[in-house]
Amino acid sequence: MDESIQTVWNEAQARANEQYYTQRRRITVDPITRLEGHGKIDIFLNEQGDVERAYFQVPELRGFEVFSLGRPAEDMPQITSRICGVCPTAHHMAGTKALDDLYRVEPPSPARKIRELVYNLFMLEDHALHVYVLGGPDFIVGPDAPPETRNVLGVIQTVGLDIGKRVISTRRRLRESIAYLGGKVVHPVLGLPGGVAKGIAPEDLPQFQEVAQAGLEFALFTLQVFKDVVLKNPAYMDLITSDIYTHRTYYMGLVDDKNRVNFYDGKIRVVSPEGKEYAKFAVQAYLDYIAEHVEPWSYVKFCYLKGVGWKGFMDGAESGIYSVAPLARLNASEGMATPEAQKAYEEFFKTFGQKPVHHTLANHWARVIEMVYAAERIVELVNDPEITSTNLRVIPTVSPTVGVGVVEAPRGTLFHHYETDEDGILRKVNLIVATQNNSARMAMSVEKAAKGLIHGGEVSDALLNKVEMAFRAYDPCHACATHSLPGQMPLVLSVYNASGKLVHQQKR
Amino acid sequence: MSERAGRTLVLALGNDLLGDDGVGLEAARQVAGQVDATVDVVETGEAGLALLEMLEGYARALLIDSVVTGRYPPGTILEFSPDDFRRVVAPSPHYAGLPEVLEMARRLELDFPYEIRILAMEVLNPYEFLLGFSEPVHENLPRFVQRALQILGEWRCENSPLVIPPR
Numbered sequence: 001m002d003e004s005i006q007t008v009w010n011e012a013q014a015r016a017n018e019q020y021y022t023q024r025r026r027i028t029v030d031p032i033t034r035l036e037g038h039g040k041i042d043i044f045l046n047e048q049g050d051v052e053r054a055y056f057q058v059p060e061l062r063g064f065e066v067f068s069l070g071r072p073a074e075d076m077p078q079i080t081s082r083i084c085g086v087c088p089t090a091h092h093m094a095g096t097k098a099l100d101d102l103y104r105v106e107p108p109s110p111a112r113k114i115r116e117l118v119y120n121l122f123m124l125e126d127h128a129l130h131v132y133v134l135g136g137p138d139f140i141v142g143p144d145a146p147p148e149t150r151n152v153l154g155v156i157q158t159v160g161l162d163i164g165k166r167v168i169s170t171r172r173r174l175r176e177s178i179a180y181l182g183g184k185v186v187h188p189v190l191g192l193p194g195g196v197a198k199g200i201a202p203e204d205l206p207q208f209q210e211v212a213q214a215g216l217e218f219a220l221f222t223l224q225v226f227k228d229v230v231l232k233n234p235a236y237m238d239l240i241t242s243d244i245y246t247h248r249t250y251y252m253g254l255v256d257d258k259n260r261v262n263f264y265d266g267k268i269r270v271v272s273p274e275g276k277e278y279a280k281f282a283v284q285a286y287l288d289y290i291a292e293h294v295e296p297w298s299y300v301k302f303c304y305l306k307g308v309g310w311k312g313f314m315d316g317a318e319s320g321i322y323s324v325a326p327l328a329r330l331n332a333s334e335g336m337a338t339p340e341a342q343k344a345y346e347e348f349f350k351t352f353g354q355k356p357v358h359h360t361l362a363n364h365w366a367r368v369i370e371m372v373y374a375a376e377r378i379v380e381l382v383n384d385p386e387i388t389s390t391n392l393r394v395i396p397t398v399s400p401t402v403g404v405g406v407v408e409a410p411r412g413t414l415f416h417h418y419e420t421d422e423d424g425i426l427r428k429v430n431l432i433v434a435t436q437n438n439s440a441r442m443a444m445s446v447e448k449a450a451k452g453l454i455h456g457g458e459v460s461d462a463l464l465n466k467v468e469m470a471f472r473a474y475d476p477c478h479a480c481a482t483h484s485l486p487g488q489m490p491l492v493l494s495v496y497n498a499s500g501k502l503v504h505q506q507k508r
Numbered sequence: 509m510s511e512r513a514g515r516t517l518v519l520a521l522g523n524d525l526l527g528d529d530g531v532g533l534e535a536a537r538q539v540a541g542q543v544d545a546t547v548d549v550v551e552t553g554e555a556g557l558a559l560l561e562m563l564e565g566y567a568r569a570l571l572i573d574s575v576v577t578g579r580y581p582p583g584t585i586l587e588f589s590p591d592d593f594r595r596v597v598a599p600s601p602h603y604a605g606l607p608e609v610l611e612m613a614r615r616l617e618l619d620f621p622y623e624i625r626i627l628a629m630e631v632l633n634p635y636e637f638l639l640g641f642s643e644p645v646h647e648n649l650p651r652f653v654q655r656a657l658q659i660l661g662e663w664r665c666e667n668s669p670l671v672i673p674p675r
Contacts (some may be wrong), residue, residue: 064637066637067525067637079525080523082523082553083525086554129557133557151608152557152608152612153608153611153612156612156615161615161616164612164616165616168557168560168561168612168618171561172561175561221626240641318657336536454621
């Protein structure tokens with residue numbers, strides 16, 4: 001890297017930050033203190049020891065947009081995939097699709113299928129990680145279990161060593177398949193405007209088909225584990241459907257031409273809290289539908305539906321707050337495009353007896369259903385006659401101006417928006433990451449859980465874990481905004497009494 | 509995994525778009541030019557379960573990373589063993605999950621390094637998009653690299669050559 005370029009970027013960065021801090025200082029409210037690379041939940045009690053307010057905050061990596069300006073747009077799929085090690089493939093794919101749009105070029109059908117294959121491999125692997133490692137312990141081990149067992153080790157203890165081994169080996173094979181096509185999982189180099197860099201050699205196809213079959217068996221097995229452990233336990237079902245974990249909001253997700261869930265492409269569909277279609281639009285129009293609200297106490301902006309408006313942190317059709325991620329995708333669609341997933345989808349809504357389902361913890365079940373869909377879609381794609389085609393690229397010919405791309409990241413809708421000069425040099429960059437789309441509902445979820453669980457000043461580890469469960473269900477990856485680990489984001493939970501004194505603190 | 513048997517892994521953690529956060533990656537690149545063919549040098553921005561896959565099969569592993577403990581001046585070189593993270597709340601997000609990963613490897617009877625050491629540098633600001641290192645990190649980088657080579661050298665003395673002696 002040329003040192004003078006480095007200096008210019010860093011100076012621009014420093015200016016942007018200074019401006020940011022100046023704006024923040026003006027509106028910062030005590031007693032929220034600075035974040036230091038970890039998430040925070042601050043719970044404020046009143047005189048009676050009940051919860052007056054609870055704030056959930058995440059740190060944010062600042063300055064990515066400034067960092068990108070002046071670079072060639074083609075670099076974005078690589079650079080954005082390095083924002084963090086959590087969902088590199090999602091950023092890579094959203095970036096690649098934004099480049100397709102920027103250069104007005106449609107990838108040939110085999111290239112599109114390769115992308116969709118890689119994307120579904122990634123979704124399956126990432127969801128499996130959450131089910132077994134990050135969010136799963138809340139249910140598989142139990143929400144009241146002591147913290148030292150409420151982790152992946154406790155999961156293995158509960159489900160057995162063989163299953164543990166199966167999780168590890170399936171995950172490894174899925175990742176190897178992604179690496180075959182995209183290079184390193186963390187720094188994929190697959191996507192190019194108008195296509196992909198690599199296809200599948202016919203002689204290697206059998207190994208993909210084998211992995212696909214193993215992946216499908218694994219997903220169906222996971223669905224069975226979920227049913228056995230969670231759905232057959234009335235106490236868990238009561239917890240999932242309890243009011244403290246329920247919010248009636250809008251839901252957003254990508255759908256195909258039959259309004260079925262699609263992770264890779266389609267139109268963005270939004271349904272109201274009553275389940276009616278509120279909007280359906282191509283990603284290029286996203287700014288007509290989505291706006292961002294700023295709160296003095298948080299670094300993260302809160303997205304809401306422009307047409308409905310920001311009415312504060314409240315539920316209902318009058319409030320523009322919407323949700324993304326697995327539950328939202330199921331709610332915003334009318335079905336799944338593969339048979340086993342469709343069956344599971346129908347059972348899901350039948351069990352709850354409502355659509356949309358408003359229970360935040362139902363995200364865990366929705367995630368497993370999505371694993372089944374991803375796995376079935378992988379099987380379809382590796383058996384598609386076109387999948388070994390070498391027709392992988394259409395070379396762009398037009399001058400670039402604006403490009404917008406979207407995918408469903410594991411944690412929800414992810415937008416990439418680039419504007420360039422005629423040489424493809426970036427002049428404007430806007431990313432809306434999944435967790436930002438979810439941030440308003442997540443803040444409400446944490447506060448509602450805290451208010452519902454903490455009474456008379458009594459705080460225990462089990463209670464506080466149940467507060468955390470309210471946001472863990474969303475699988476919050478703030479890593480586009482932080483480089484923290486998936487779900488194991490260091491979290492500091494503090495409880496303050498009515499005089500503002502810290503009475504309880506725990507760190508994870 | 510058999511191609512890893514008996515070998516040593518130098519695993520660098522970090523993100524070089526995040527200023528000081530990338531110090532482990534830079535150190536590893538410098539180390540890579542000075543070790544023999546029995547050492548694999550790998551860079552990653554991942555953590556958690558991915559570490560399991562990366563470590564599996566190696567005889568020994570040296571992790572190189574940045575940390576923010578807030579207790580030492582930036583540029584300070586720190587050494588940990590995986591056991592330390594059972595007691596310490598992860599000073600770097602990269603480690604969250606490392607104790608679990610090791611425990612999991614043990615319970616699942618995976619072939620795992622019998623020795624793992626962690627070499628880390630206290631850094632200033634790993635939370636902003638920046639290129640290049642802060643002054644104290646930059647200044648201490650050569651010592652950081654030297655210490656990594658020294659550890660690899662100690663391991664060499666215990667069995668086959670790992671570090672090529674400087675000419």
